Amino acid sequence: EVQLVESGGALVQPGRSLRLSCRASGFSFEEYGMSWVRQAPGKGLEWVSLIRGKANGRTTDYAASMRGRFTISRDDSKSIVYLQIIGLKTDDTGVYYCTRAPIWGPFDYWGQGTLVTVSS
């Protein structure tokens, strides 16, 4: 059974940094791309970033608005994907979901999300 469990969400002050983690199980992690999607309170889904699997060079992609402050990475030995966010803004508040992203899409499995609140 595929499982994705996010962690690392917290209440943080503007300008600080945060690293989110997503531990995966139930599939051959290194073969799959992984992605982060966020959702602000009461708003829609917003794609953040994607990291491809080993066979595709573990290359990364970011939504245009996310480039610069967001960094996605993975540790295949631990089956974990990370999302580092620097210079947090109040607009970054929301639930951050980890998803599995097979090559050519779609996001076929989702975690339950981790809540990030940016407030002074």
Added chain:
Amino acid sequence: SYVLTQPPSVSVAPGQTARITCGVNNIEGKSVHWYQQKPGQAPVLVVFDDRDRPSGIPERFSGSSSGNTATLTIGRVEAGDEADYYCQLWDNNDDHPDGFGPGTTVTVL
């Protein structure tokens, strides 16, 4: 960049058919995926590659595409289908997600 449009809401009586559209300014070379999100829950994939269903998704959920519009159809609507539905565009040339639509809230009357 691509702009996806969805109606904000669709209302349907139980047993009837709900149709949710996703307009794209240029759908060539793209696939459309659909996700269902119930309140307080993570999204669930219900249709991928325009018209395919993941295992476990009822046949009542179907997808189609014509011109620059993709459509998610929910037949014989049930109360449990009440949710937000999002379309997603995927670039088949670059293996790159092009973003989500703004979402459609389906209300079962």
